[in-house]
Amino acid sequence: MYIADYRNNRIMEWKNGASYGEIVAGGNGGGNRTDQLNGPTDVVFDKNSDCLIISDRDNRRVIKWSRRNCTCGEVIISDIDCYGLTMDNNGYLYVSDTMKNEVRRWKMGDTYGTIVAGGNGDGNRLDQLIYPTHLFVDDEYSLYVSDRSNHRVMKWLKGAKEGIVVAGGQGKGNSLEKLSNPRGVIVDQLDNVYVVDDCNHRVMRWCKGATEGTVVVGGNGKGRHANQLDGPTGLSFDRQGNLYVVDWGNYRVQRFNIDSSSNFRDLE
Numbered sequence: 001m002y003i004a005d006y007r008n009n010r011i012m013e014w015k016n017g018a019s020y021g022e023i024v025a026g027g028n029g030g031g032n033r034t035d036q037l038n039g040p041t042d043v044v045f046d047k048n049s050d051c052l053i054i055s056d057r058d059n060r061r062v063i064k065w066s067r068r069n070c071t072c073g074e075v076i077i078s079d080i081d082c083y084g085l086t087m088d089n090n091g092y093l094y095v096s097d098t099m100k101n102e103v104r105r106w107k108m109g110d111t112y113g114t115i116v117a118g119g120n121g122d123g124n125r126l127d128q129l130i131y132p133t134h135l136f137v138d139d140e141y142s143l144y145v146s147d148r149s150n151h152r153v154m155k156w157l158k159g160a161k162e163g164i165v166v167a168g169g170q171g172k173g174n175s176l177e178k179l180s181n182p183r184g185v186i187v188d189q190l191d192n193v194y195v196v197d198d199c200n201h202r203v204m205r206w207c208k209g210a211t212e213g214t215v216v217v218g219g220n221g222k223g224r225h226a227n228q229l230d231g232p233t234g235l236s237f238d239r240q241g242n243l244y245v246v247d248w249g250n251y252r253v254q255r256f257n258i259d260s261s262s263n264f265r266d267l268e
Contacts, residue, residue, distance in 0.1 A: 001236075001244065002052060003253065004040040011043050011052060011065070014253075025052055025065040025073060032059045035072040042085045042134070042234075044093075049108075053093060055082040062095060077106065077113075084146070086135040094143060096132040103132055103145055103156075117145050117156040117163060124150050126162035134184045134196075134234065144185050146195065151179045153195050153206070167193050167206040167213060174200045176212040184235035184246070194235055194243070201229045203245060205258075216258050217245055224250050 002024070003012045010026035026037035039058030046053055052065045054073065062077035062085070081099035088094070093106045094116065101122045104113035118129035130149035137143050141158040144166070151172045154163035168179035180199035187193050191208040194216070202218035218229035230249030237243055243256045 001253070002043050002045060003246070004043045004054070004234075006039055006041060009037045009039065011037070011040060011054060024067065025054060030058070033072075034063075034074070037063070037073075041083050044085045044087050046087060046091070046093075048091050053085060053087070055085050055095070057082055062093075076108070084132070084134040086137045086143075088137045088141055089139065094135050094137060096135055096145065098131045098133065101129045101132065103129075103135060103143065117143055117154065122149075126154075126164070129154070133182075136185050136187055138187055144187055144193065146182045146185045148181050148183065151182065153179075153182055153185055153193055166208075167195050167204065172199075176204075176214070179204070179213075183233045186235045186237060188237070196232045196235055196245070198231060198233065201232065203229075203232065203235065203243070217243065217254075217256050222249070229254075 001014045005012050009030040010023050012021040013024045014021040028036045030038045032038060037056050040054050041057045042055040044053045050067050054063045054065060056063045060080055061075050062082050063073040064076050065073040081097050082095050083098050084096040086094045094103055096103045102115050102119035103117040105116045106113040120127045122130045129147045132145050133148045134146040143156045145154045147154050152165050152169035153167035155166045156163040170177045172180050179197050182195045183198045184196040193206040195204050197204050201222045202215050204213035205216045206213040220227050222230050229247050232245050233248045234246035243258050245254050247254050
């Protein structure tokens, strides 16, 4: 597991069952040298090049860091207010830009990239975003965007000029049809959308076509108990279907087993 350790300006690798993590990028203090990071917000593994791709947010750049005993990174995108990253099966990189309210797709070596979501100013129309953060791309190259300040998750089909609301979109709130500053997003094989509902301290699951979601993790107020979260941010699944949640305010990552009735069992 690779974790963007924002405040420590580093990327950590935690092997399954390990008691300690290993610094694999940064860790040399906050700064803009190529051996430093400054507020990284996301990281993806590019298996084709055996590199980590890092959203080095406070340096306004995306940096590539080899896993082969490398002590510094290579800037591949600069002058960008980057936040979230994802990569499709063809090796294209998607980057959200929170100031331009857009997501661009980049082929390695591209200079400008291609807008694939938003890019029409800030707003709540279906062709607009406000402060997009986390991203997910499926096998059909549909892009899911956590449209944070619109309190919704948008799905943009490949080549689409506007998105489809697949979670939230009913204004900010804590009822089951609403989200409050959504963050991490991931989609399973049944097109169920899992989204971090940051300010409600919970993770929601939205089935395909649903008008409201189901709480699968948290939702019991802000706290440190096993059934609580504090400002969660990121999400991921492993091959066994366990759900990992970055519990930001508690400085931990939690692992949950999500069953078919939306209950969960804390595994760590």
